[in-house]
Amino acid sequence: MTAGRLEIDIVDQARGDIRLSVSFVAEPGEVVGIMGPSGAGKSTLLGVIAGTVRLESGSILRDGQVLSAPGRLVSAAARGVVLLGQDPRLFPHLSAVENIAFGPRAQRVPRAKARSDAASWLARVGLAGFGDRLPAELSGGQQQRVALARALATDPAVLLLDEPFTSLDPVTADDLRAVLHDQLAATGVTAVVVTHDALDAAVLADTLIVLEAGRVSQRGATREVLATPATGFVARIAGLNRVEGVARNGAWERSGRRVVPADAASRDVLAASTGRPVRAVFRPSAAAISPRQGGAGAAEANGWPARIVRHEATPAGVRLHTDEPPLFVDADLSDAARFPVGAEVTVSIDAAAVRVTL
Structure with missing residues (x-):
């Protein structure tokens, strides 16, 4: 599946005590960073795009196809959207290579090819030779690498990342950040990355959108936003x-x-x-x-x-x-x-x- 054009128009979505309203377009292959204080609506935004949160008003489109609208939701299989969060959520009884091959197998890829491609993905994320290990035999950073490979192995049109480095130590996070940057560039997948870390945004995102109290307080090229903060929050995260x-x-x-x-x-x-x-x-x-x-x-x-x-x-x-x-x-x-x-x-x-x- 080629990278998709993602059109987000969330008009008025309940999120606790706030109402989330955000609109943007992610062009094919573009990486959009989402930042904001806790409770700003970032995870709700990802949930609506992923289809795990029902959209109340507005629309979510991929390549002109409606993924979500009030009263309408395209099935997960047809969305072409994959969500990777803080928890790798690997199948504990499957090896690393079997975890990665699971998605392609569900898409009816022959078993031998799915396993061969999975082994190739392990090499791409720096885990060549780890294919037979169970998740319990991997470190947290290694598990997250497998989860990234599993997400990309399904050839998604859109990849959603919800603070994927939060639970990792700084050195491991740096390594995985570099791996993710390289793989996003290599695959050309459209991505939306939610993060609290300005370094994540600077390394990964072409465009940065800042949410505060459910509204967009600033958007633009990532380095421009971080260099010219429009609010105290943006200034703080930019140091x-x-x-x-x-x-x-x-x-x-x-x-x-x-x-x-x-x-x-x-x-x-x-x-x-x-x-x-x-x-x-x-x-x-x-x-x-x-x-x-x-x-x-x-x-x-x-x-x-x-x-x-x-x-x-x-x-x-x-x-x-x-x-x-x-x-x-x-x-x-x-x-x-x-x-x-x-x-x-x-x-x-x-x-x-x-x-x-x-």
């Missing part, structure tokens, strides 16, 4: 500061704090937006914290007085959060002692590293 302010006199301003950006695009935004809300977007490394020297201090261009309000441990050290404006700075562990919670500090901003957006 960026996004600070609200106002355009005034060619600068971003907030409560007397000012940043005069260096890049031309930001200056154009400021010039066209005088008096309007704008956002300063920058990496934590663009800000530096130093002890405040005497008195309350005064704000000046690209720097201002602030107070440390929280410490957040990171793999590389500590993240220092300030009060006004609320932002965070990555620092060394030694800085946690130098700048305890409550410390009065001076924040300095590298204007060359700041982008201003609407």
Whole structure:
């Protein structure tokens, strides 16, 4: 089955206390990433596409064929859609090669060919020679590789992935992420990937859609969305500061704090937006914290007085959060002692590293 064109139009779908409304098109071979906070409706979206959740209003089409509509649902066998979740859900009594061959056998592929193709798939996901092992004899990462091979062996038109790396350790997740990237590229299957990890989106997805409270808050090319977050949630998952302010006199301003950006695009935004809300977007490394020297201090261009309000441990050290404006700075562990919670500090901003957006 060749990759399919997927058309999603969910108009008003109940999901707990929220109503899910999302529309998008995934072109043949395109990988669409879906991100959002818990409870935003991501799993409900996948369930509707997969046919495990009944659609209340709208339609799901593949290559112009209706897969789901209110009161109408195409059978699983005819959908050409496969869902791979966090749990590999391998048949415990079947070997790895038999698990992979199960789908093709159900599609009436001769047993010998199904097993031969399954062995080939095992090699493609880095498990050549593991065909006779039962799931209990495989690690979690190896089981997920078998599950991926099993999903792709059925030659689906659309592959749905629901946080497939969540239960894996970081090293295993990195390896499997690379395998999945390679296999999606090799097969050209249309895919929708739900994830909480910006790295998953950056590696796998051509397009990124962000759901918040059941609605699309941002969409676009993945790297563009992560580089120019439209909401605080997107900024957080991208590891960026996004600070609200106002355009005034060619600068971003907030409560007397000012940043005069260096890049031309930001200056154009400021010039066209005088008096309007704008956002300063920058990496934590663009800000530096130093002890405040005497008195309350005064704000000046690209720097201002602030107070440390929280410490957040990171793999590389500590993240220092300030009060006004609320932002965070990555620092060394030694800085946690130098700048305890409550410390009065001076924040300095590298204007060359700041982008201003609407």
